[in-house]
Amino acid sequence: MPSDLLCAGRVVAVTGAGRGLGRAHALAFAAAGAKVVVNDLGVRRDGRGPHHPATGGPAHDVAEAIRARGGEAVAHTGDVATDEGAAAVVRTALDAFGRLDTLVNNAGFLRDRMLVNLxxxxxxxxxxxxxxxxxxPLRHAAAHWRAETKAGRVPDARIVNTTSGAGLLGSVGQGSYSAAKAGVVALTLVAAAELAGYGVQVNAVAPAARTRMTEAAFADAMAAPPAGAFDAMAPENVAPLVVWLGSAGSTGVTGRVFEAEGGRITVMHGWRRGPGEDTGARRTPAQAGATVRRLLAEAEPALPVYGAR
Known part of the structure; x- marks a missing residue:
């Protein structure tokens, strides 16, 4: 790979990289010069079904596609939601390439239900x-980078987490998914603060793209455009931001959440304190209610939950 590529010399691990967004990320990192660990368990959209632990499945397909294009990649088919599987992702990078510079957490699946049926x-x-x-995976990667720091080799490391608009605003019929993705945002903020001293930057991306996870729920919005038109829902539109965040070029950017869709990138502001009032004394319930009414009248209206009527 040419040495002037954005990620030349970096080793990147991408979880859930066998299809959709993860596949796009893995291919884009390889095109930018990175050596890639392609993780994917090889299950269906709901997390059930076939698993290819040895030589088959989507992780191997993506790794082979990278090698066919002149890049370097290895497949990892372990379950990153287990301690051993997560540790093995880091170990695979170190065994295959001698280092780990960037972790992209992307693995996931859906089991959508309304709350009363969940x-x-x-x-x-x-x-x-x-x-x-x-x-x-974050914990095991961070432990490696902490050890490197203590050995006098402070890394220039990156973690890119995957949240969702569902985690930022909520989504009807996706209570579990929304809760998990909101948790990813909080985890990102804490990790960015805790790991800064070990040379690690941590950010999150909330993507909108056509994947197995979205096409069934949003079939009309996710439909492919006519031939030759810009495909705003292609996963490949999100990958450039993820590659940049995972590169050394993103120095100084940490603890941030970005939305990415089509040609649009948005910095999310998250929870900020709005109007407030301090009386310096305890309120009665009625007084608390009156205060809330006044403050809500001054506050910006809440954004609607996805799918709300």
Whole structure:
């Protein structure tokens, strides 16, 4: 790879990289000069179904596609929502390429239900893959980078997490997914603060794109455009931002959340204090209610939940 590419010399691990957004990220990092660990468990949209632990499946397909284009990649088919699987992602990068510079947490699946119909097992499965599946790879990568720092080799490391508009605003029929993705935002903010001393920057991206996870729920909005037209919902539109955030070029950018859709990138402001009032004394319930009414009249209206009528 030419040495002037944005990620030349960097080693990047992408979870859930066998299809959709993760695949686009892995291919884009390789095109930018990175060596890539392609993780994917090879399951269906709902997290069930076939798993290809040895030589087959989407992780191997993407790794082979990268190698066919002249890049370097290895496949990893472990479950990143387990401690061993998450540790093995980091170990695979170190064994194959001798280092790890960037972790992109992207693995996930959906089991959509309205709250009154959402079973405990489905809740647990979605929280597990999205939230625990972010935490465990992050923890193992951070432990490696902390050890490097203590050995006098401070890294220039990056973590890019994947949240969602559902996590920022909520989404009807996606209570578990929305809760998990909101948790990813909080995890991102904490990790950015805690890991800064180890040379690690942590950001999150809320993408909108046509993938297996979105095409069934938003079939009309996610439809492919006519031939030759700009495909605003292509996963490849999100990948450039993720590649930049995962590169050394993003120095100084950490603890941020970005929306990415089509040609648009938006910096999300998140929760900020709005109007407030301090009486210096305890209120009665009626007084508290009156205060809330006054403050809400001064506040910006809340953005609607996706799918709300």
């Amino acid at each position: 079973g405990e097992d489905d809740w647990d499965a979605v929280i597990r893959v999205h939230l625990k599946g972010h935490f465990l």
